[in-house]
Amino acid sequence: MKQINAAQETIAVIGAGIVGVTTALKLQKEGYKVTLIDEKGIAEGCSKGNAGHFATEQVFPLAQKGLLPHIPAMLINPLGPFKIDIRYLPKAIPWFVRFLINMKKDRFDRNKHALKSLTELALQSWKTQLSDANLTNKITLNGSLLTFSGSKLTAEKVLKEYVSEGVSAELLNREQLDILEPGIDKTINYAILFPEVGHSIDPYNLVHDLFKAYQAYGGEYIETSIININQFDNHVTITSKTANYEYEKIVICAGAYSKNLCAYVGLNVPLEAERGYHLMVKSKSMPKRPIASFDKKLILTPMTSGLRLAGTVEFAGVKKSMNIERAKVLFPLGKSIWPDIYEQSDSNHWMGCRPSLPDSLPVISQSLSTPRVYYNFGHQHLGLTLATISAELITSIIKKESNKIDVTPFRIDRF
Template structure:
């Protein structure tokens, strides 16, 4: 399954649910008290949401069972995917389903035992792979991601964390000519939407990234993308800013919501806490929280892995993505991080860390100077909807 790997990005698909109701801000009510906003989920999306809520004058509480940024946000490939427009359900994707089921270490894997609960998501995914729907999704993704850095950089600047963000673009590399030709055809999505890209033929590839193996077919450069050299440290810097501005953090789980009519009035998180507004930014765990509010969605999880190479013996100028193998290589402050693959197995199945070490096998072929052994295999849960679009809306209930 050849993916654009948008799910590896620093700003992954998010779920924000704002229960409907009356406006309780002081402009509308005449009150002088600040509107109380609660953000459930303290990954990169929750932190950015909380900071922009503070900018709007709200008193913000952030809740997460883990320390801020310590969940899935800490382990991604660090890519800020400006210019990535391709949805995962693309025309012809159905041909790759047998590989997902039959090859034990396929880059995109569906565990057989998870097929039954996964079927509704898969059916909707295939329905969204028509040319018309995929083009519609691409336009929406472009609208959402094209200004990602415009919104992130001011927060990073205020948090004194600009040194953690680099803007060198990202490079999509294809080893075989047929893969490269298909990628160039699919690149028409970017061109139609006005996203910048540059086709790099194989003979020029080593001028762009000298550490790549010779003889690769070619690549597509996405010049507008950025990346962070430490997703965790970036989240921690944003959290310090949030705290300095009077934000409250509670490290616990949310287990219940109280509603008055169609709005949430308080939530249970190690005691009851009143709130005027509620924002759910809990990634793959948003589905259950939304269910507590009476909302349902076909949200599943793409389990992703990473492997750290502390002394890789090579250096990359920018994140290098290998879509046919479904992983990316990004230079981090701790070394080279190989991050990616997709595994559909739900939230409770044990990790299969062979998938992390398989990335190193591919990487040694594609980056022949790579040295050392991989350390600290990791798995996280990317939220995934069958049209590749996030849920950003008020709760219908």
């Protein structure tokens, strides 16, 4: 195939969340003629309501054996962090079977190594991207906390697991917590401080700021609903309800909605939507950093609009409307961590669909069966964290350059 100069080559990036926008920006800066496509608008999916946590400490895949004994209690507990819509269960079973298989030690260790290879580069990648766009003030580097209400033994065990993987972490006792974050509930005895992570005080506006940088480089945007994709020898045709668009390459970055787009080009990807919720509340005092609870499985992040309580995992597909009760349960859970919070209203509830694959690894790949179609999706709980490093990696794949890390574990044909 004739090689085309990047400056002449047209690429469509489908999906205008944080992964899609950073991918489009990176490709546009590299000299490609990029068009960003989304049916809902910029950052109207998970990027609108995520926890805002650059969670580079999260090196462990979700498929962990230690999770199994806790699942029944989670399902029974109305305030529990895990729920499956019984009507959706038959559709979800194949995904859960694959998820369980990935708990095997050899698979877990392999997936952990691959995930860690991304998280180790993620924060520096973000710093570079934000510096290039003159947006360094969009990330706050105060670290984060993981709190424990139980014994010191549990906290020490978890600390050891993180430290053994090279994650910078230290255990704080109650006295140290009172100095660092005096507003934390008195029932919390210990916390792990991750000093080398950060957060965004407004993740929605962060995506919009990066989109403006993309436009400043000459990037284009189309808001339309895609109903088909066809690959030909020298181009790809994207069909919307009103028009056809031709590009020499495309990149699918549509999060939980990538499954249907992949089906258009003949790929069946085991992608599930982990529906996550948030609740915005006010507080008499604000923490200085994200605070996650090991016991309650939620995270509190200080933002410009208040304190964001985020968490829960719900399997019910992408089409079902928000279950507002799943958002409301975050209030008592959050208050048990940060007692100063008050005020909740229906307008402050939100739900988004995290794109999760059963091995907890994203797809960052080209496929041999669809060489003009590239893929960058499936980042589960780490879309914000891994967005810029994923954009770097997929750009290198498109340019046929060597990558910083082994990208084999992220290939789309691994399933």
